[in-house]
Amino acid sequence: MTLESNIPDGPLEQKWTNYKNNAKLVSPANKRKFELIVVGSGLAGASAAATLAEQGYKVKCFCYQDSPRRAHSIAAQGGINAAKNYQNDGDSVYRLFYDTIKGGDFRAREANVYRLAEVSTDIIDQCVAQGVPLAREYGGLLANRSFGGAQVSRTFYARGQTGQQLLLGAYAGLSHQIALGSVKMFPRTEMLDLVVVDGHAKGIVVRDLNTGEITTHAGDAVLLCTGGYGNVFYLSTNARGCNVTATFRAYKRGALFANPCYTQIHPTCIPVSGDYQSKLTLMSESLRNDGRIWVPKRKEDCGKEPASIPEEDRDYYLERKYPSYGNLAPRDISSRSAKEVCDEGRGVGPGGLGVYLDFSDAIKRLGQSTIEERYGNLFEMYRNITGENAYERPMRIYPAVHYTMGGLWVDYNLQSNIPGLHVLGEANFSDHGANRLGASALMQGLADGYFVIPYTLGNYLTTQFGKKVDSSHPAFEQALADTNARVKRLMDIKGTKPADDFYRRLGLIIWDYCGMARSAEGLKEAIGKIQALREEFWSDLRILGTDGGINMELERAGRVADFLEFGELMCLDALVRDESCGGHFRVEHQTPEGEALRNDENFSFVSAWKYEGDGNMPSLIKEPLVYEKVKLATRSYK
């Protein structure tokens, strides 16, 4: 099997324009005849559903939340990048493209990233027209701030709630289309399987989370906009409900899963305080501008009150290791360094998993009121969650998983290897390579939904005239029966432990062996442990109640079951990628200074995994990454 990425011809800057000029169009009269299935209502899903409906397609949109407005895109804080160059500071489409490619450690597909940078400017126009209240300057023009990995100010924001405001903008557009009857919305409905007819994605199987009823829906194309799989770690900054089920089920029906080992770990989160914990909370990275990160030099001091540890017994390890960047070292470096000192036993707080972020110097230098002005809301949030006053006692922070760059493999059309199955947003793999830059996730979700899929979908649909399949097709009946059997199997285990028990243990395995630092030996061990855990799950799970009506334990068990399989795939991918790049750090491959060491000669490819049946090793298909424009370089932060 070879992968056809379908990148259009021509120079990089002309590819998207050429593509649009030659893309197949569907006439308005024919659009009405096509029914599209959109799964997920986050930035990618809501924007795609609204825009396609606006164009005249009939759309069905599904989400597991009780309202499309609650998708987890809502939690993004920082901002959205766009190459507007409103600051006149030298920004351009090319620079945004290059920063993104470089930030991704040269593991993303060049043409896709260039297109992303190109449409980024349209996104801002679109959002402002929708009424998204992006921050303004007194003169009435849009404000920008700078973000990691860039030397220009190109990030647009709406206080600390940019994701919320962009999502509500897309939700408003979606609501408008629902009111017009062009979108039919199915909230609290979870996709449990993909229906493939003669090699084409033609429908989905869903469970109504209110009634427990399992049904099928047929459509002319299926768009998965179901987000990432960060929750495989159990603890992450993702929402409780975020899951891999939709994309993993598609994988099991033949879609390729690309680069599952690429995960991003954010350095400044509030540490875990106990095993009851269900969620990690991100603290803005901006805190590192004024806070100094340290741990005690000696293990014995870890339990002491931080104020009682004298200056000479403190190790400001980022300042020591990276004198020029210091506390502002990039995300992956900071995260990894925190892990290192904690592994040495010098971590602070419960379980020794935390480092201090100390503002006492900044308070002395600038006064408490300045610090309050800059970070007051973050200190308040920290106090609310931990009960500690960070003005008096250093904050404790620790890295946490918050984004996954891997996802279903897609070509330039955002179509997976299964014709008709399109994948948008965090659910696909295409734009961020091995590491994502801050404020780029929102950009990608909206680019895919507003400006890419409306142009690329026609290429597939024009091949589908007269090929409508309805849900009485045997493939639908088969998928329905499979799903019912699976639910029944889960209900019938009648063991002793709730799903979360297994889930928490899975998370620990993944975190320990496939987290910030990975080794061949550890990954092999992890695979064995996951297999054993999976076996235990399928023999000792307990779900009370019935499969009719609301049963959140059942919902959770189904998601955990998929994570238990997916976790293994992730470890396998991490094992096979025998190099370090971006968020994927293999301890065997580092420079003498401990930096990630890429192997461009052997690993400049996308790993796409094909499901080969339960119990069989999935097969690896490689898509070589060809760079026409950029030269591969080593990132340095010294």
Next chain:
Amino acid sequence: MKFHLKVWRQKTCKAPGKLEEYVAENIPAEASFLEMLDIVNSQLTGKNIEPIQFDSDCREGICGTCSLTINGIPHGKGRGTTCQLYMRNFKDGETITIEPFRADAFPVQRDLVTNRSAFDRVIQAGGYISERCGSAPDANAVPISKVIADQAMDAAACIGCGACAAACPNSSAMLFVSAKVTHLGLLPQGKPEKSRRVLNMVHQMDEEGFGNCSNYYACEAVCPAGVPASFIGRMNREFTAASVKEMVGMSV
């Protein structure tokens, strides 16, 4: 810590419900309220009692999914959502009553899970700006003063959780509706549809069975996003102005 819980249990939408009593034991003070319920649920599963069904998702106070009324206060004491409430704020041994958000327009689906789709329908009635993707002018083409943009943002911060309607003795949704009317009505992009929007949204709100505003201001006291009740006043004004326009035969 240990708590005595009285939890509303209700099998289905139509079945009658009642408070059941449970004991929550070995709860860490650092646990959030929802994590306390997670622990209780796993203890209940061990005792062969069906876990308490409750909604939650982001658990960082922004998605608006959680919908618990704790000791009679939606989202419990203090500003913020239920997920941002921590057990250290309760006394050891305290009795805590947990009920769902209550309003005729928010029917209980099961236990503490309510159906808040009425809010979605109110937004569908007009909580948007009609624009076509791809037709937008440059984002800086229309300057918007910082003051107006900030005020619009204050209104747009609403997370749609429904605590306002759950706290209001009349189950009125005026704070929610006024937040959207204010957000869009303040911005130049939203002006062309201003009158239609407020008329359609208010009539839809009435149709959903929410109560009327008695200026109690319980809504703003519980609003996790800090949306002020003065936006309700603004909406009253806009609604009456739009109605008068319509009465005298002007197109809106």
Next chain:
Amino acid sequence: MITSSSSSVRTGPCPAHLWIFSSIGKKTIVALTGIALILFVIGHLLGNFSIYLGPDAMNLYAEKLHDLGPILWVIRLGLIAVVVLHIYFTMLLWKENRTARPQKYIASDPIKTTVFARTMRLSGLIVLAFVIFHLAHFTVRVVDPSFQEMHTLLDGRRVHDVYAMVIKGFSSAPVVIVYVVGLFLLTFHLSHGIASLFQTFGITNSRIRRNYECAARVLAWALFAGYVSIPIAVLVFGLGKGVGQ
């Protein structure tokens, strides 16, 4: 394609009907009638103050009002209509508000609401009962039939001696207690009612709300002080003792 904007005229039932029976419309009607009643209450108090100018002043004021003839009846019927509308729309709102929450909270908490706001219906109904008593007392004069017989000479005309009637009326401690209680509840009603007007008409923002809420309370209590001063002056300080007897 955007189709919802294709028709610029909203179609449907009569716009006035839609407004009147919308939640905000009903509320606004209660507020408008409330304004009329507050103006009446203020005007009534100013008239009452004539008592401090002596018997002739008060009787002259009463007689001028009577001389309005048919106009007086128009005003009276108007006031009755205003009261009826005020109560009717309040009851409509009340009924809807009750059905908006069929299942009450078992554990309840007043959450910020003031006692004035929570007792609007009760205070309103008691005020209504008080007004009926007041009308029976001084207008229809059935509480003490002897009021019918009080007359005096004003500029040579034989007129009803309102001044003497008021003095006699307020010489009874139980009656004064009824008045003080009735007026106290009116004050309760107005301290929320006056502030609410601003919110209902949308003359508000977060900053000025505190100011008008305060002003509303001051006005309500000022009215209370003004009204109550008369029965107290009569009963406690012996205003009008010996006059006309």
